[in-house]
């Protein structure tokens with residue numbers, strides 16, 4: 413068997429594989445972004461994730477955490493602080509708390525959503541509150557309804 417023949421067999425094999433993997437055009441969401449590699453929703457999802465990542469180092473968030481804490485005097489030797497949830501008013505370990513946007517940043521699905529999303533995400537201290545994970549989950553669920 414010649415090398416050329418093997419190459420032809422391999423090439424035709426890949427052509428068949430390529431056709432099998434291709435979905436019908438009608439069910440495909442058009443890839444309009446990033447040189448034809450991303451759909452609109454993938455593109456905006458990436459922008460949203462990048463902005464949220466940036467907001468992790470937002471100073472008002474650490475200020476809200478610091479203001480919600482008090483010295484811990486319980487039995488755990490290594491725990492220095494405990495944090496008060498602004499909803500249920502109970503105290504928690506820092507790992508059981510989150511900083512909540514009182515007004516959620518909301519959806520980012522198109523360019524028109526961008527200015528409002530950025531303003532709500534990068535909010536100052538008065539738009540943020542420290543909450544326990546349980547209260548945060550309840551609030552988030554209620555907001556989705």
Ligand SMILES: [Zn+2]
Nearest residue numbers: 497500544547
């Ligand atoms: Zn709570």
